[in-house]
Amino acid sequence: MNARALTTDVLLGIAPIALLVALWQAISSFGYAPVTLLPPPGQVFMRLAQQLATGAFQHEIAATLFRLFAGFSVAVILGVGIGLAAAASPAVNAVVRPIVRVLAPLPKVALYPALLLLLGFGHESKITLVAADALFPILLSTYYGASMVEQKLIWSAMAAGTPRRQILLKVVLPAAMPSILTGCRIGLVISCIVVFLAEMITSTEGLGHLLVTAARTFQAVDMFVPLITISLLGLILNGLLQGLRSWLLRGFPEV
Template sequence: MASVLTTERPATRTSSPAEHAPAPPRTSARTRARLWRIAKPVLPILALLGLWEIAPRAGLVDEVFLPPFSTVVDALVTLAGNGQLWSNASASLTRALVGFAIAVVVAIPLGIALAWYRPVSDFLNPILELFRNTAALALLPVFVLILGIGEQSKIALVIYACTFPILLNTISGVRTVDPLLIKSAASLGLSPLRLFQKVVLPAAAPTIFTGVRMAAAASILVLIAAEMTGAKAGLGYLITASQLNFQIPNMYAGIVTIAVLGTALNFVLVAVERRLSRWRSTEQG
């Protein structure tokens, strides 16, 4: 008697349309962290500006001497509209950037020479120590007497103020490079030039850039102080002239412009530093 074998097929499960629907988009933890990283430095600034706006209107400070932030913004818009803000800001930026660039070109090679070659350090170190402890603004009358009250004296003052932060940080960065790295590179037969290019400069770059950022801030601060004493254009001149004419909102507009320019310059330098030091994050990762 033949037996009939029957095979049972598993029942196919029909899925509902809701199961095939795409999952609702979610903000990942990385995105939230990135947004918080952007918002975190902005929140204190907004709080400060809000306090600046409220304090004069609430009578906490005299509105004549500290006008509300909105009044300062109106003055800033007016100065930008009539061209005074751009002309003075461009004059200050030109002086600061020219002096800063010359200081970078001079101070970094000099710092490398002082850090790497002991005879150069022994010969120049006493002179550098003497001038390093002399404030830049103390030499402003000397620069004016020698170079006049024109652009040369102000640019020379910026060069002087910017040189020492870059110089000292370059010396520190080169001298603190791990000797094992230098010995390992030298054992591979690298020439002195390639040794500097591939080992010493990349390792010293973060310290050097710290000095560069300090010098960038010093270039603006020293220049503004110099423009307050003898200049016919520049943000320092704008602030002093506004104070003498009792145009207080214009004075604060000049101060806000200096803060914005300094922050923008520091942002650019930080971006350049991260790009040149990208190998460090890759190595750590």
């Protein structure tokens, strides 16, 4: 991708965000919503800048990021591993397929009360919920990506003397990488949503906890700060993952 195309993509990405902020400012300025409920964006961003300079707010961000990365990492390891195994082994596929069909449509947040009873109110229950929600898009993307690998690539590797146990890692995994990384991007977005929701339901720290605390005390500005923060974190993490995808798939013509 050349510099001109990259600049165009950045501008096209910024434009809708700028329009959304402008609409927010217009609603607040013309009195369509009371300032006590919808403070102007300038006030929110100023408060965000103040909060980012404090150690307490940085601690809340760190708690959220720890849960997000831990749960997402577990989902990636399990999703890619199980997806490859299901694509390579009919026996594993026969076991995994009905489990996925039953559990994939289930809203995992419905299991959160049970996770709280089993794992407590600390990091463990939230990490488990994030992993459970992010697992299935990664698993399914890995499975379908590995299943769609051209058979002639496998035959060529076998003809070249590649051991069968190494074909999965040296042939199937690289060929399925575009699909796997797409699943990871979906899983990352889900992880951001789920960790924030879990912290809103029950937590003593994290961005979701800050939002609930601000809402209970009718602090509208402080309520919007965690929302903006998790949105910015999601934007940054998605950009980093897109950069990693472009680097890993630099030999693919579509990247």
